[in-house]
Amino acid sequence: MVKLVLLHKTDSIYEDEPDVVYDFPRTYLKAIEEGIGDWIVYYEPVKAGPRGYFAVARIAEVTPKPGVEGRYLARIAHGSFLRFDRDVPRLIDGRPLETALAGADGSPRSGGAVQLAVRRLPEADFARIVNLGLPADLEAQEASRYDRAAPDLSERVEVFDRPVLERLTRRAYRDVAFRRRVREAYGYRCAMSGLQLRNGGGRPEVQAAHIRPVAHGGSDSVRNGLALSGTLHWMFDRGLVSIAEDHQTILVSRNKVLGDVVDRLLPPDGRLLMPRDARDRPHPDNLRWHRENVFGQDLPGGAAPWG
Structure with missing residues (x-):
C-alpha cells in the first residue's frame, strides 16, 4: 500500500x-x-x-x-x-x-x-x-475557543499527540472537525430558522447535524451536514422536518408538528439557508436519503423540546 x-x-x-x-x-x-x-x-x-x-x-x-x-x-x-x-x-x-x-x-x-x-x-x-x-490539539482548541477564562497556550497542559492515523479514525476527533466546518460553512446560522444565536460567552448555539447518519452510510463531508439549532436538530433527526426535491423548501410533518410551533421556528418563506460556497451545499443524494428514510416516519420515544 x-x-x-x-x-x-x-x-x-x-x-x-x-x-x-x-x-x-x-x-x-x-x-x-x-x-x-x-x-x-x-x-x-x-x-x-x-x-x-x-x-x-x-x-x-x-x-x-x-x-x-x-x-x-x-x-x-x-x-x-x-x-x-x-x-x-x-x-x-x-x-x-x-x-x-x-x-x-x-x-x-x-x-x-x-x-x-x-x-x-x-x-x-x-x-x-x-x-x-487537522492539528492534534483541535479538540482542545474547540473546547477553549469561547472560554474567556482559558489559560494561555503556554500555560495549558500539553495535548497528547496521538498518531495521525489514530486521530483520523477516532469518532470524537472527527465529530469536532465536522462540527467546526459545518457551522463555519453556514456562518454559524441555523439553516432552517436563519437565526444566529450565541450564549453570553459568545459560543454559537447552532449545532452540526449529519443529514445521513454515519451509521447509515453517511460521511463527514460538509455536504452531508446542516447547521441547525438544538430544537430543529432534534426535529430533523426524528423526521419531523426535511428538505424537498428542489433542495431548498423545508418540509414539515404537519400531522406531528403543531402550526404555532412551525410559525415560531421557521421563516415565512420556508426556505433553507445555503452556504455561500456552492461546494458546501447539501448533496441531493443525502437530502433524498433523509426524505425517503427518516421524514414522516413513526416518531421515536422522547418528549418534544417545545413541551
Whole structure:
C-alpha cells in the first residue's frame, strides 16, 4: 500500500464526489491500485482555486467505470473522508510540502511530477500535511475557543499527540472537525430558522447535524451536514422536518408538528439557508436519503423540546 495525493477540480470533466468516489483515467490505474486500503490527500490545483490540500480519505476499492472505456472509479471507504479544519497551502516559506515537488535547494520544481493528477506521497509528507490541516490539539482548541477564562497556550497542559492515523479514525476527533466546518460553512446560522444565536460567552448555539447518519452510510463531508439549532436538530433527526426535491423548501410533518410551533421556528418563506460556497451545499443524494428514510416516519420515544 502507498499513500497518494489526488488532484480534484470542482468543474472537472471527471465525475468526482470526494467523499464517495474518485474518477480517473487508465494512466493512473497502477498508482491508485497501489493505494487501495491506504489514505489519500485531496489537492486542488492552482488553476482551480486557492484551497491547496483540503481533505483526507481512504481508498476501499477500484472498479472500471460503467460504460466509459479507459476510466476507473476509486471507491472511498465509508466514514473515512474528512475535510481539513484549515486548508493547507501548496507552499510554506516558498517550499513545497511534497518532497517530490522540491528541488535540491527546496525550491519548487516545474513540470514532471508537478503536473501529475495522482502522486505517491511519502509517510513523512502525509503526516506533515495532515498535522497542518487537522492539528492534534483541535479538540482542545474547540473546547477553549469561547472560554474567556482559558489559560494561555503556554500555560495549558500539553495535548497528547496521538498518531495521525489514530486521530483520523477516532469518532470524537472527527465529530469536532465536522462540527467546526459545518457551522463555519453556514456562518454559524441555523439553516432552517436563519437565526444566529450565541450564549453570553459568545459560543454559537447552532449545532452540526449529519443529514445521513454515519451509521447509515453517511460521511463527514460538509455536504452531508446542516447547521441547525438544538430544537430543529432534534426535529430533523426524528423526521419531523426535511428538505424537498428542489433542495431548498423545508418540509414539515404537519400531522406531528403543531402550526404555532412551525410559525415560531421557521421563516415565512420556508426556505433553507445555503452556504455561500456552492461546494458546501447539501448533496441531493443525502437530502433524498433523509426524505425517503427518516421524514414522516413513526416518531421515536422522547418528549418534544417545545413541551
